[in-house]
Amino acid sequence: MSFSKRYTAISIVAAAALVLYLAQWAGYNSLAPQRYLAPAPPYTAAIIYLVSVLPGPRSPDELLNSLPLMQANIPWRHQWPVLLLHAGAYDTPESQRDFLTRLRESAESQNLTLDATAKLLDRIEFVPTHHELPDGIPADGVADHPVWDGEWPAYHHMCAFFSYKIFEHPRIKDLTYYLRLDDDSTVRAPACLDPFEYVHAHNLSYAYRRQSPDMGWVTDGMWPFVSNYAKRHPAVESRLRSNSWEWPAQRHWPNHFGEGQNFPSYETNFDLVKVPRFRTPEMTAFLEELASEPRRFYWHRWGDAPVRLAEVFMFLDVEKEVHQMCEVPYAHKGNPFDDCECVPLLD
Template structure:
């Protein structure tokens, strides 16, 4: 009897081994491949991580910046990177008026930022600098405002018109900026703002869990020299809007000037809003928008008398918010700004 050939069996075995080997190589290559991360953010989508479900809100950290203050901005961003415990690496938006228009300028700044912080953030798998966006603002003097200091004679000529533009921007325009259209909360920082120690909670989670519309650290006041006419302006608005007058009169923290006093000598309270967390939709309600429209119809308030965004933020929350239920003093945040004096209160974790 002829002995059967082993060739077909060998060929079959070899084919199986080769197929298995190729399959193993393919799986190894696929599992080790990670597509490159795109540094350019989509216009409105924040970063998300795959480790945790996306929260039911969106966030942006915002600055208004100038190239001449780049060094202190780098320090502020470094403190955000180290000490702000966010569950998601949200975008950081640098609003500017042209200083950062050119791509080489942006690239140089981001390279300096990477050098400053030493690579990735403490919380994110993404490089911290990849979260930064540059958004240009086009500021022009409103109709009716002279284009020279000599003709206008503003109260604060040394800072005109840049600081006055800033006050108008943060008082009214910020809420309607297209870049923030789909953002739930923003955290404002100034270039000379610094976190000094780790926070014991995510402040946005606090705002969301407690259903707050405005978060702050402290309250001071603006000097009467830069609030001339503001008390009369508020009084006139309240007189023509009974619901606003009723709200102010019912507030435990609102005080009208009383007695025989010159209103222009009475300071107006204001938040230290170089740090603030704002729920944007609450400042877009029709009744609030009407108040903002009234403000911008009197541009002299910003551009001649230098009404500030700090007292106007205080006035706005007093007019339209339940101060007990809708505002939150964010305790335990160790924060520095040259012009703030903050009484510290204990940091209590949201989830002990």
Template sequence: MAIPSLAPRCALTRTVAVPFALLFISFTLLFSYHPPFKATLSKFAPFITSHTAGPLYTAAVVYLVRLSHADELLKSLASVNAYLPLHDPWPIILFHTGDFDDTPVQDDFLASLREKIGGPSNNSELDFIDRVEFVKIDWVLPEGIPHTKEELDPVSPSSWPGYHHMCAFYATKIFFNPRLRDVTYYLRMDTDSLFIEPLCYDPFEVMHVHQRSYGYLGIGNDAPQVTKGLWHFIRDYADSHPEVALQLNASKMWEWPSNSTNGDVDWDEVPIHGYYNNFEIVKLEEFRKPEIKEWFDHLVQYPEGFYKWRWGDAPLRWATTQMFFDMERDTERLCGIRYYHPYNYVEQCECVPFHA
């Protein structure tokens, strides 16, 4: 009997064995070599949240400013530079209505800010100055609102219409401002707001890792004289939107005005809760959802609420979160922020360093 040749079998063995050997060598070299990934990625540090898991995010610190309040704004910005530990150099956006239109005015302000900071703290002074942006917004009285106080007779004539514009801006319009289109979170500050001690964590990181939609320091009340008609407005909206009524009635934190033993309560005399939202952190996309935008559109269609009765953004932010968010899952009280605002009293809680 002829003995079969081993040549084809050996050739086949070589054909299979050689690529496997090469593949083995390649994997050995690959896993024994450690390329400088950190050095490569360091170029993108401003866009990477290295301390967080999940998708990347963007953020901004926002103000609504007037040139007449430049001195207090400089103090506030200096406190942000010194005491707010952000892992990434997010922009500082100064919304204004025309005060800072001219380049010389902007240059003078930035020179004063550089002098105020005086030197590097958390960031170099040059880096911080370069993060400041001036963004103009246009404010016009809505259709149907008289252009004189005498004809409109607003509740708060001394601050009309500037303060009323501000309330409308922060209550509804800011979420759709073009400059914030690609921003995940904003942190709001007022010109008379100050951080007074270092914060021990990055608040944007807390919001992102905990997947919160709204971050706040404390809750107060807005006076009845500037919330006239607001309880009834919310009640009417809930009555026409059963899902909103269900959400409010299920909330442990929401309470409708109740009847007293002496008869019906005048709802216009009952204070409404409101966040101290001269400091707040907002996840913008959550406030752009269709059901919330429908609520905002409803507010805008009744401009007297803002421009005659001076409904504030603080109680409206409270109502909005109660109407559409799970307060335990979606909101975060941010502890440890030593913060000053002339009209706030916030009970302090301990600052605990955050570890994702």
């Protein structure tokens, strides 16, 4: 082979090697061409609405107002799915199409751009759920004259679901984070941050919007339950102490301890949870004991709001892992919450 031919062959081989190197560097495989893919997000997340508990009609009007505001007023870094958990409301393709049509109309009426509307519709995921009365709770439970028989048993199902059942839900248990909103929750003005990005960047495990007590008449027995559990688990007792937990008077008197006393609560209509922190063996053991007596939810009407606060104070480092997310302009049932100065995250 002449020098010129050898030189040409070498040049071709070198050029081919360079092209292959650049293609691999750019994420391109010459045997299976594809675009360069951006790195996957470092976590998974979802927004959750429990839109129906019992089969049958439930007005979606408030939800149709809430969803476009959630889409428009939060600068989402990633378009995470919006899970509409329902018990029969959207089982058919027709019911789902009708909802999405109405959602598009609502988004347009709120002046969402075509792009924002399309992104919102793409995020919607209809997730069927089932809520059954536990053993020992009769279907006609109101005949037992429970502490609170309103919305029987839908409200009680909801409280039990968000207190402990949610952490075993197959669509939710493997997420890194979820943000629960209610259908009457509204992000009432533009926020400067993505809630998921904020908690991830700050290594937080829980974020809430407002704290207020649940009345003593719907938390009967909760003080003794938490106290007795802490006494039997020194690590929980120590964690409560380090979190500056305050007990009612006469804690060590077994009869009537905390009777009639309000229980501190997080308002869980805005409930941002790092799921793995609520699925540790220690937390799971507590949730199993909590669930072992269904009358707590179906007779005494314990709510998920005081239960969530108890879970947080018993197992998390409140100072390091918990944040009041007042940076997000928010309202519930039309009542605006207090806001605070927002410091946006830097990329």
